[in-house]
Amino acid sequence: MDPFSYICVLTSIVAGLAVTRIVSGFGQLLQTRARAQPYWVHTLWMANVLLTMVIAWWVQYRWRNTTQWTLFLFLWLLIGPLIIYLAAALLFPNDQEATEVRSWRDHYFANSRKVFILLALIFASDLFDTLLKGWHYFLSLGPLYYGSQSMHLMLCLIAAGVKSPVYHGAFAIFFCSTTSPCSVAICSGSCSEFVRRLIPRPILSRSTSPQRSTTASANQRRTCATPPRRTRPADQSCKS
Numbered sequence: 687m688d689p690f691s692y693i694c695v696l697t698s699i700v701a702g703l704a705v706t707r708i709v710s711g712f713g714q715l716l717q718t719r720a721r722a723q724p725y726w727v728h729t730l731w732m733a734n735v736l737l738t739m740v741i742a743w744w745v746q747y748r749w750r751n752t753t754q755w756t757l758f759l760f761l762w763l764l765i766g767p768l769i770i771y772l773a774a775a776l777l778f779p780n781d782q783e784a785t786e787v788r789s790w791r792d793h794y795f796a797n798s799r800k801v802f803i804l805l806a807l808i809f810a811s812d813l814f815d816t817l818l819k820g821w822h823y824f825l826s827l828g829p830l831y832y833g834s835q836s837m838h839l840m841l842c843l844i845a846a847g848v849k850s851p852v853y854h855g856a857f858a859i860f861f862c863s864t865t866s867p868c869s870v871a872i873c874s875g876s877c878s879e880f881v882r883r884l885i886p887r888p889i890l891s892r893s894t895s896p897q898r899s900t901t902a903s904a905n906q907r908r909t910c911a912t913p914p915r916r917t918r919p920a921d922q923s924c925k926s
Contacts (some may be wrong), residue, residue: 690750693760700767701743704774708736712776715790727851728794730858731801732777737865739770739809765811786848798854799846806842809835833865846856 776797787793
């Protein structure tokens with residue numbers, strides 16, 4: 687087992703716990719909707735946190751080429767999944783037998799400050815992680831990267847300080863609409879790279895060889911179909 691696979695074991699466990707908490711929360715919302723009416727903003731933020739966890743886990747694959755691993759670097763990679771798990775635990779408590787939630791709207795606004803401080807830490811840590819790679823690398827990502835990251839950081843800090851249902855609802859829709867295209871772009875690019883690495887080159891060359899032979903034979907037929915010139919007797923070989 688290479689060092690990257692060994693380190694990803696613990697980060698994948700934490701990510702799996704966060705995903706399990708969110709998915710089981712969706713199931714319990716469906717089961718207890720008669721006793722406690724779901725709040726759409728709370729439900730949408732559960733989906734946003736789930737999507738953030740999937741993207742954070744997928745992006746960790748960029749560390750696969752790292753050769754020298756330290757305890758600090760391992761703890762740094764573990765911070766993101768731990769923060770997202772804490773946000774998931776605040777959005778949906780696991781121990782509902784002792785304190786049953788009767789209003790998900792009240793529960794959401796009672797914990798919104800802590801949830802959005804944790805989400806702000808996600809964007810702040812990502813910016814800091816990029817800065818650690820060098821100022822030139824940070825600027826090479828373009829204004830779209832650090833502009834969007836800074837914007838989401840500020841919006842999370844604002845959401846942590848206000849209790850406006852209109853702002854929280856609009857921010858939930860905006861977060862979902864901007865995060866989904868990012869995840870699709872990451873998955874599509876990585877999946878194409880994975881397919882190229884999975885299929886050996888000889889198989890790809892054999893799969894493309896019939897097309898090349900067909901193209902060559904078609905060009906030969908078109909060449910032979912042209913009328914021969916009188917000045918070049920060598921073209922008579924096409925008739926055979």
